[in-house]
Amino acid sequence: MSKHVYFVTCPKGVEYLLADELSTFGLGLVRNAPAGAWVDGSLEAGYRACLWSRLANRVILHIDEVAATSADELYDGVVHLDWQQHIPVAGSFRVNFIGENEAIRNTQFGAQRVKDGIVDRFTMSGGKRPAVEAKTPDVTVSARLHRGRLALGIDISGHSLHQRGYRTEQGLAPLKENLAAALLLRAGWPEIVAAGGDFVDPMCGSGTLVIEAAMMALDIAPGRRQERFGFEKWLGHQPDIWLNLRQEAEKRAYEGKQARIPGFLGFDQDSRVISTARNNAQRAGLDGLVRFETRAVEELALGDDRAKTGLVLVNPPYGERLSDRKALASLYESLGDAVKKAASGWRLGVFTGAPEFGKSVGLRSFKQYKLFNGKLPAQLLLFTIDDASVRVPREPAVPGEVQPRIANEERAAMLRNRLKKNMKSIGQWARKQQISCYRLYDADMPEYALAIDIYDGRVHVQEYAAPKSIDEHSARERLAEALAVIPEALGIARDQMVCKQRQRQAGTSQYEKQDASGEFFQVQEHGCTLKVNLRDYLDTGLFLDHRPVRHWIQQNAHGKRFLNLFCYTGAATVHAIVGGASRSLSLDLSKTYVSWAQDNLALNRADPRKHRVEQVDCLAWLAAKPTPDQVYDLIFMDPPTFSNSARMAGVLDVQKDHSRLIRQAMARLSSDGLLIFSNNFRRFKLDESLAPEFDVEEVTASTLDKDFQRNPRIHRCWHIRHSA
Template sequence: MDKENLEFFASCLSGLESPLAEELKRLGIKRVRPLGGGVAFYCDVRRALEACLWSRLASRIMLVVGRVDARMADLLFDDVLDIPWEDVIAPGASIAVSAHGSNDELRNTRFTALKVKDAVCDRLREVRGLRPDVDTENPDAAIDVRIRDKRATVSLDLSGASLYRRAYLAPDDGAEAPLECALAAGLLAIAGWDEIAHAGASLVDPTCGDGSVVVEAASVACDLAPGLTRDRWGFFGWARFDEHVWDDLLAEADERFERGLAGAAVEGTIDDPGSARPNLDVVRFAGASTSSPAIARARGRAKRAGLRQAVSIEAFGAEGVVGLVERVGAAAARAGERSGHEAPVGFVASVLGARERSSEASAQADASAFVAAAAAAPAGSTFAEAGGAAVEARFGAPPHVRVVLGRDRVAVEALVFATPPIKATSVTVPDPAGGAEHRVEVLEPASEQFAARLFKVAKERRKWARREGVENYRVYDADLLDYAVAVDVYAGAGDAAGTAFLHVAEYAPPASVDPAKAQRRFDDVLAIAPVALGVRPDHVFAKTRRRDKGGSQYRDAGSRSYVTHIDEGGYLLEVDFSGYLDTGIFLDHRITRQLVGSKAAGKRFLNLFAYTGTATVHAAGGGAVETTTVDLSQTYLDWARRNMEANGFDGPEHSFERADVMAWITECRRKPLRYDLIFADPPTFSNSKAMGKRTWDVQRDHVELLIGASRLLTEGGEIVFSCNLRSFKPDVDALARYGVVLENITAQTIPHDFERNPRIHQCYLARRP
């Protein structure tokens, strides 16, 4: 392992992958990649220790030690034995191994853990002359093994216990307490609290429960590292742990907390620093409750966190909340005047644990669902908790908040005042699994028609998909004029197997449509779609498409990445539902890719304008003896390489070329390189800076492209050419003059789920007679 570029994985609650990735970037970690259930990243030892100390959103941080063969127990043992454990496990450190996942040969996780433990011990005995002690309860070094299909990832847990178990929790706090901390941190991250807090904002939680939200909010504002007072870490058993670096990080964190706590204070005097009830006029973070035990627990957490001078937990009913808001709001105003920022008062209310949970596992699942729903829920519902009516009466309008409805609980979150929401109505949505009907709040009564249409089409489409073995497909494509969106269903694969995703793209409305009304309709689509299709709200990804002048190149508002995998025809393909406008695969080309695969056996294949290389994967899987993948974007070329490697196509016979396609063809014609099968799916228009002064226009430039590509064909070779310009007209005569013959195969390449839009693309076979 490169000492300066180690690989790590930070796990987190589902729905927090993107906020966690942003948190790691703020810590100075540059190579960050969100995945399902966590974030992969690369950094040196110091940054890794810093992430353990400062991350509020990660559950655990794992050092990836190696990936090994898990087809058989003996192969697993041999590969683990070959890992240089002397560079991973500190001398004298005790170890323990835990295993997760299984396959046909390794079905028992205890057996898997035992084989790995034996391999580690044998390696260390061979190198050091002494086997490490095994301590299954409190090991110095905890080794984690996760099997997926025929491979296993072996990691060292640098965290030890979960990072969600904050130091301010009491020893007798139950198993759900760390999840409450995670929920609070996630809720605040989703709401952008870090930026708001450092502008001098105050926060009031009128239904604070055990105080997790208030304490986490104050911790952020006061720059308190979550792991500052933690006394046991998994990296203590890491061979590369540097005690001097760790001491420096702790000293820096101490100084930052001192400065942060001083900066969070407002002008005034606390009557008695040792009192359980600070003066509210000088407190920026407050919670209210009617439960004496809850108040005691919340105050205890604030005290153990070292935040009692900034946090107050009080006994208030509905009317008392207004006084609490006003007093803390005044403190925020004074802090804002001093800092030069406008300092709003934020409200946060959340009901956590509104029902009895049977196990820590179910609590974890509920927590993930809560965070996911909070991330996806649109603003615009009225604050319905006890203090809401009183706040509305005092300030003339309700706070603008999010209401998250879970299966067995209601959770309410809010931050910062805004305009009163539009009064909502509700529509009936059938349950896709045949259960009881759902009532979904919407902003437009006409959205009931959209709900009915979506459910009807989805029912037919599911039957078709099962019959045809299709897992990723379009279920709705602007079927109703007023609801101009495309809704695509994806089925996760690999680590995401069994998980459904929705990708919702809004086509920008014409100027004649009221933008506010269009936004309300789109919000209704996002509320209805997950219910009608049975998909978790955190797995719904929404984007807006806007046409640029002169073509169908689109702009997107931009978002954080959400990377996972899907299966198409037995191939594992990477998709990003959130980082780009498109996901990394064009579903309307499903049949086209199958066509490429069926023609590729024994042939040399060339993919031009390759995008993420999905056609190359099909060609390699179809038996191509060589593949060449060409694209101007290094990002997409790397993506294509990952797609190929994920399917075992990583040999020297598969090459990847970053180049302007037209220039590359010109250069290639001077060489003896020739191909039996070429796939070209160019964009409609491109003015990429990497092309210099040139631009690309498929209508203008397709003749030059096809003539040039045809000169790279072997005798009897052919080109599969497609484009998505609806008005495209091939210049058959010009091509014929250069010996290129086109056959229009568009009709046979349009899948059933795109039949409503037969001009979604055009497809041709090009040959030289």
């Protein structure tokens, strides 16, 4: 099946939701665009978008792009395209032209030049030409001018898809159907209805939110009742594919009504709009499935049989006149009082052009989305209706603490999209590899200099210290945005996320406690159980970038004597033991980490008589003359970049001291053994004098899993053997 390129348009602010929706139809994202998305896929997928998209305005089948820096150049590009394969000679067409530049400053003129080019293409060899029809053409040609390029396509939707066909009459402030669907998706309605929830709009107007919620919950295609689409008289149309899709939509609409029917309730104090809402629901095929009543918001009542969970979603008046806005605070207060009394345990969504009145609801909003209602900026505020969310006077902030807050929704949306994309790729890879701890994001975007790691469902966020060129206010603003976006994008509770600022460490500060939560938990890695702590120390107890090194040790440790120098929490030793090492010795200066390593070995049932962990200054231990029993077949050494602990024999500088450390370690390596030497100093250079003395092989590339390939300098690693 051939692949086509489509440009699908949508309301401003809905682009990322649209891209996600289109992917479910089999359309792959090519690139995002303002108020739309470029995607590719089969003709069937394009038809499916026309029938099933709840968010799109138009679906345009891309034909070609031509140069258009002048009117003549535009005409020349259009006239050379094969329009005979798209428009029937005996049919009709129209041109929808959008955009302008210095040469084409009028859309009517631009449309005329495109029309001329199409018509002349038909008549160049003396043939007949199709008619031009402005209102009900057989084919609509889309022409979108941007700078000096003109994108040409066939509008296979034929009309704006927000027009479902059920709304022939409307209230005073109508909400477009696809924007209503976007609000439902942002508010989490699909997940709520899957959990057995109901839906209520206490200021429903003409019922758009209620009807869209019902169609979504009952799996009714938005385009099910459309009489015709723009592709039906297009010459490339394949009726058999379309017939199958229509039959599938009818089957799904039938099956959607056979399962549990949620409650769909709409209230409004204006009886006239309630009558309109009922008529709209009837035209949508929802007669008897949704309920509308004349009732003021203060009278909101859901009955004793209400569901335990549900969504209250409302689009209250915006108060465009000053006198109206003065009354908004009391309206929002009434709304808050009503939902707290009638819908405890539910979620509340308020779509408003006056977000400053959101505080009057009396609940703390846990999420805010910037959108547009037409050209009017607006926000969707989300609240959990429970006692824990009741707004109380703010206590003084903890000095230095960053509170989650989105200052720039467009910038935050970029991070949200990147995290979701990474979760699909890296997260899927990790699941296939049965890896539960991995790096999801590593400063992928310069605006957000963070490392985000997943630890078996928990999230560890490290903020890299901002360069001096970035002012502190901007850095904190972006961190606040990240802290607001990460839980939502990854689908976790906020208390499952820990954030730290990562800075260059000196001396013993790397060992110092950052907190005293004592929140240890266990994770799995290639059959090993390891203890981690995300809160109390700068590091977590597990260096994720060394995962492939540990796995290699596990696969090659059978029957070997293993030495782990600067052992940290002993994770590499655990892998050696699980891999069958005959005995092991793990050494570290830190009492904290020695105890932690002992716990890790105990978790994996290591025999303490064969596998020992000792608190030792590795520098002094290596400098001493080795004893006969200090011979090992496999040695792992990953020293810190710098250390000057008072308990050490000297100061450790890995660049200056590594050659001495390597030679001392090699004195304890068996004749056919292997030393694995690694460090994470970015500017590290291995002493060239080691190569003539030993068999030295850099293996860094093989020690970087998929989650660290964006940052190949995270560490370097060598295999060092005695020369033959």
